[in-house]
Amino acid sequence: MHAQNCLLGFLSQGPNYGYELKKMYDSLFGRDKPILPGQIYSTLSRLERDGKVEEVEDAEKSAGPSRVKYQITGKGSEYFQKWLDEPEKVNPHLQTTMYFKVVLALMSNQDATKFLDSQRHSHIAEMRQLTKVRNETDDLATTLLIDNTIFHIEADLRWMELAHSRINQLREELCKTKA
Amino acid sequence: MQNKGINSSDVIIKADDIKKSYGETHAMRGISLEIKRGEVLAIMGPSGSGKSTLLHTLAGIIKPDSGKVYFSGSRIDNLNDHGRTMLRRTKFGFVFQFSQLVPELTAIDNVAVPLLLNGIPRGEAYHRAEQWLNKVGIADAKLNHLANQLSGGQIQRVAIARAMVINPEVLFADAPTGSLDSLNSELVMKMFIKTAKENGTTVVMVTHEPTIAAYADREIIVRDGRVEA
Numbered sequence: 001m002h003a004q005n006c007l008l009g010f011l012s013q014g015p016n017y018g019y020e021l022k023k024m025y026d027s028l029f030g031r032d033k034p035i036l037p038g039q040i041y042s043t044l045s046r047l048e049r050d051g052k053v054e055e056v057e058d059a060e061k062s063a064g065p066s067r068v069k070y071q072i073t074g075k076g077s078e079y080f081q082k083w084l085d086e087p088e089k090v091n092p093h094l095q096t097t098m099y100f101k102v103v104l105a106l107m108s109n110q111d112a113t114k115f116l117d118s119q120r121h122s123h124i125a126e127m128r129q130l131t132k133v134r135n136e137t138d139d140l141a142t143t144l145l146i147d148n149t150i151f152h153i154e155a156d157l158r159w160m161e162l163a164h165s166r167i168n169q170l171r172e173e174l175c176k177t178k179a
Numbered sequence: 180m181q182n183k184g185i186n187s188s189d190v191i192i193k194a195d196d197i198k199k200s201y202g203e204t205h206a207m208r209g210i211s212l213e214i215k216r217g218e219v220l221a222i223m224g225p226s227g228s229g230k231s232t233l234l235h236t237l238a239g240i241i242k243p244d245s246g247k248v249y250f251s252g253s254r255i256d257n258l259n260d261h262g263r264t265m266l267r268r269t270k271f272g273f274v275f276q277f278s279q280l281v282p283e284l285t286a287i288d289n290v291a292v293p294l295l296l297n298g299i300p301r302g303e304a305y306h307r308a309e310q311w312l313n314k315v316g317i318a319d320a321k322l323n324h325l326a327n328q329l330s331g332g333q334i335q336r337v338a339i340a341r342a343m344v345i346n347p348e349v350l351f352a353d354a355p356t357g358s359l360d361s362l363n364s365e366l367v368m369k370m371f372i373k374t375a376k377e378n379g380t381t382v383v384m385v386t387h388e389p390t391i392a393a394y395a396d397r398e399i400i401v402r403d404g405r406v407e408a
Contacts, residue, residue, distance in 0.1 A: 120400075124398060135372075161225070
C-alpha cells in the first residue's frame, strides 16, 4: 500500500524511471530497509494494470540497456490525492503512514500542514470520545485499556505538533533530495 | 455552517480582532473568537505562540493594543483598574499551574479569602468554603492543613475550590494540571469539568497536553499569534 502511494507521489512530480524511483524511495523512507528492485517493478506493473500509471515515450537516448519511463495518469493522481486527504484511523503503528503522507505531500508541492490539521482533528475527536467514555465508566479494566489508547493518540498528536513546527526545515531537506 | 438556535446571548466572551505586541514580538496578530456560555474551550499551541497572552486578554488582565473584548455583551478591554478588579473578583475565577495558594494560610482560609474580600460575613464565608472543599474531594481532616502541607493534587483541588467559591461565570485556567502526574491530572480534570458543567460555568483553559484538551468541548490552536481552525 505504501509502495504504491510512494511511487504515485514521486511520479506526481513528473515522469521517471524505475531505478530513479528506487533511489528516491531509499533516500527518503528506506534507511534501515532499502526497497528491493523487484518490488518497485512489481508495484509499477500493478499500478499500470490498474490504470494509475502508464509507460511514456522516452525521448532520452540512453547507451545502456533500454529503460522504461513511467508517468502518473489522471486516475492515479485522483487515487493518490484521496489517500493524502483522508485522515488515518487511530492505530498503534500509524507513525510511518503519517510520515509518508507528510513527505509525499511536500514532494508533490502540497500544503502538508493541511494533512496534519485534518489528522489532528480526527485524532482529537477520537481522544475526546474516549475521554468521555472513561469518565463515565466504573469498570477498571475498561479504564486501563482506554488509558493505553489515549496515550498512543497523545504520542501521535505530539508527533504531529512537532512535525508542524519542523515543516519548513523538512521542505528544504526535500528540495535538496529532489535536486 | 449555521449556528442553529444560538443567538448572541449564548455568547459569553467575544474577541474582535485583538492585537498585542511586546516590542518586536507580535503575541497576537488579530484574533477573533466567540465562546459560548457553559462551553469548555481548550487553547493549545506551541510555547511562545501567544496562547497565554490570549487567555489573559480574554480575562481582562492584559489590555490589547487594538481590538475589542466583550463579556456578556459589554466591553471589558477598556475598563479601568477598579472595573477590572471587580470583574476578576466577582465574575471570573482563575486556576494556574502552580496554584499560588497563600502558604501561611490553611486550605479553608485560602478558599474563604475571595468571599471575605467580597464582603461576605465570616461565618457564611467559611461555611461556603467548607462546602466547596468537600465538593472537590478535600476531606474534613485536611481543611485546616496549611497549604504547604498538602500534596500537588490536593493543592490544585483547593485552587479549584477557591476559584469556584465565588460562583464565577467564567473560569480561566492556565495549565491547571501542569504540575501533576497522569493519575492526579485525570482525577483533577474529571472533577474540574464535572464541577464546571454542574454549575454552568464557562471554562477557558490553556494547555500543552492533548490529554487535557480532550476534556474540552472544543479546542483552538494558536500559532504565531493567530488562531488556526
